[in-house]
Amino acid sequence: MEPVRIGIIGVGLIGKHHIQQYSAIEGVEIAAVCDINEQEARKTAEQYQISSVYSDYRQMLARDDLTAVDVCLHNNLHAEATIAALQAGKHVYCEKPIAGTYRDGLTMVEMAQECGKMLHIQLGTLYRNETKAAKTLIDAGKLGKLYHARSTGFRRRGRPFVDGYGSRMFTRKEFANGGALLDMGVYHIAQLLYLLGMPEVARISGKLYQEMDMDPKRREESGFDVEESGMGFVRFAGGVSMDIIEAWSLHLDGFEGSSISGSQGGIRLPAYSDIHPKSAFSYHTTICDMDFDSTLDLNAMSERRHRLNPDEDAYDSSSKHWVAALQGRVGLLPTAEIALKTMLISEGIYLSSRLDREVAADEVAELSYLTAEKEI
Structure with missing residues (x-):
């Protein structure tokens, strides 16, 4: 079986933790890491023997040899990176919560369906x-x-x-x-x-x-x-x-x-x-x-x-489940829908x-917003 090639977006505490988890799973290759802090990205790549480093995730997404990307950014940045990765033809694993708002998360789920790609959320x-x-x-x-x-x-x-x-x-x-x-x-x-x-x-x-x-x-x-x-x-x-x-x-x-x-x-x-x-x-x-x-x-x-x-x-574990789903061994649990x-x-x-009152679910959905379109 060909190795599953994954790119990591964000190499902070969570990103490094995800890399460590992948290192214990057979059949996975971390092919690239990306972080706006290029120095930290290069340091992480050297530590884990990762060949490619990027400071712009869109450049990394242009590669055609990545099966999936792993989004390890702050909550309000999940939607933008995930949607870009899905549109680039990549399956996406995203750290919890799904996003900063319900509307962000819904957009991610709908984009995954539209692109025919898997979206997995870390729910350990x-x-x-x-x-x-x-x-x-x-x-x-x-x-x-x-x-x-x-x-x-x-x-x-x-x-x-x-x-x-x-x-x-x-x-x-x-x-x-x-x-x-x-x-x-x-x-x-x-x-x-x-x-x-x-x-x-x-x-x-x-x-x-x-x-x-x-x-x-x-x-x-x-x-x-x-x-x-x-x-x-x-x-x-x-x-x-x-x-x-x-x-x-x-x-x-x-x-x-x-x-x-x-x-x-x-x-x-x-x-x-x-x-x-x-x-x-x-x-x-x-x-x-x-x-x-x-x-x-x-x-x-x-x-x-x-x-x-x-x-x-x-x-x-969440990471082992993700890799098994990418390998076609098991169906992916509905983690995006749960999240x-x-x-x-x-x-x-x-x-x-x-x-200061009870709210209806429809009201919450209607008033939710895209973080990219509204200052928090």
Whole structure:
């Protein structure tokens, strides 16, 4: 099989992480890297033995030997680079969130369809063992009728830059267009949408906060104008609901993990927190009028699946799934559609908080905008 030749757009922290992931996958060649910081691009190319370096991604897209490109830019730059790559005949893997706005994301999805190319969004939670176990139970009907989900994510004090790590670009609407919801919440909301079967969003309400103390100098340097925590409630068509709480920073000692409730059973997913160790996956049901709380050896489940399914490795991570799809080994999961619906919910929370009322999904879509046409 010919190697899959990939070009990387953006060699910051995320771009380097993607390169490292590809380096562990057989049949992949990173053929080129591109960054407006040409010095950093050349340094990265030398480190990972990549032959070609560009400072203008459009020059890289003119190559006819690239199968796909990987977009690792700030949120508000995703749409422009992705659309250009699709129009150049390349499949595209894009870092989460799908874009800075719902309208940007929708344009990306529509362009991929128009060009007949694959668009894949990095949603790492879809490949976790607990997600696979939960989906297996749900698909087998062990939860019965699903009716409510809870999406949670917690950091004690983990705001980018102002709390001592990461880039100030994460904290400014100019580049990111959002804070905790678009950085962390994307993973948890997308995971639950996938498990719920992608129900249609009907109405959204929410509230954003930036209340905790910050180092004054860091606040000024960062231009911090996004939320450090966001809360929301979503009503889906068919009666399913979801509540959301996502915090970069909060005076508590952690949250319980995300969960799904059904008429015949419920699932608790592990909590991901910088305070407490990871909690366990658990399944809850009633059998013969007795209430059962069950745990599962996820590692044993994964090992058995790898022994029985020759393509199980294609679901070990987002990057492995992408390469397997490019190789034609498996069909691509609908990550672009999941990410787009996640963006609709996130933008709905932003709009609801701004208007101080519940908003309809159609209203969110109508008021969304292309970042290229509007100053943030």
